[in-house]
Amino acid sequence: MKRGMAESYNRLVNVFVIACDTCIVGGLFHRFYHWAQDTAWEKTLQASEFQIVATLMLCYLLCAMHTGVILYRRKVFAYEVLTRVAKNVVFFAILGGGILQLGGYMDAWSKLFLAYLLAVLVCVSVFRLGLRMLIKAYRTKGGNLRFVVLVGSADNNRELYQELTSQSWAGYRVLGYFDFEPNGNFPQECPYLGKPQEVTDYLKKHGNTHFLFCCLPSKDREVIMPIIDYCENNLVHFYSVPNVHNYLQNRMYFNMMGNVPYLSLRQDPLSRLGNKMLKRT
Structure with a gap:
């Protein structure tokens, strides 16, 4: 019962944060789209507002689900939240920008899209840090102990x-x-x-x-x-x-050799998938 409630709480926060992030992404581009009207940036927009906003929101949703949310964890600090947001925005820029460019929806290399990405980074960071502060205040007052x-x-x-x-x-x-x-x-x-x-x-x-x-x-x-x-x-x-x-x-890292656990002083670089792929190339 207790474990199920904790998992439900974590899932609820995760869904809420990702949903709000996605709305921020869509709302920001809605503003940028209208700001670009009757300006030189209007030429970079080659599809309807709905097509671009829907594409961006879907791309962000996929990226956010991949990177996840950590602000509800009990021992997490602001720099970790910001690092996760930055990582998410980078993935979003690659995926969303690539689809917009290849699909002919807009020029993803334009200053308009760059400014939009910076706005997403700032707004999502402020939102997540603000929510983190609310969670911390709630726990400090005796909630969710x-x-x-x-x-x-x-x-x-x-x-x-x-x-x-x-x-x-x-x-x-x-x-x-x-x-x-x-x-x-x-x-x-x-x-x-x-x-x-x-x-x-x-x-x-x-x-x-x-x-x-x-x-x-x-x-x-x-x-x-x-x-x-x-x-x-x-x-x-x-x-x-x-x-x-x-x-x-020292800081130690948990490892497994078959069914035998052991602690190491350093992480094995080859334990990461990216490093394994680099070694094989």
Whole structure:
């Protein structure tokens, strides 16, 4: 139920943003089309307004669906939103401009189309950043919260606590932590909830828990497995946090070798499709 509601919320925001973006794209060209009338730019328009606007809106819709929306994510920053918008507009310029040029609808190399693309970039960026600010304000005031439980109090979970609570607009609320004994190094704001064996009982009594982060070592398998089983059967997101803080301070990347997971210090350049294609050419 909780997971389904979260996915529905994300889909709703995604559809709303893309729909509004597409309307902005169509509305902007409507204005540019009328501004171009009785000017030198009118010669660049070789089809009706409806044909061009419909083509542009369809092209943008396809590009936006491809690049997606990230502004509803809990830990996302303005530069990431702007990067996604810029990437989307570049794809839109290539696809939309190519179709308009090849179809003889308008001169896609004209200054009119360039000015239009810049206007799209600015307006969509302002819209998405504005919506992002509204979402952040809503979460700061206590809306759309996600409640978290930590299992284990090693360094990684302590740092994770700081990451989850450092920005209230992310919408995380840490209920507390479990460990075999209280950890004096853990922040006082994060209460000790009991031993790991008591996690499932706690989750049963507190059905509002959304995420559980566990950093217990693998030797505690008999304690961890019942927690995983409960989370999987009760729509609580279970995450295993590797405790490598005492010897690795770098950013790490998750990889799979067959069925065996491992962490690397750098991303393999050939893991990206574009780089694989370049290597083969």
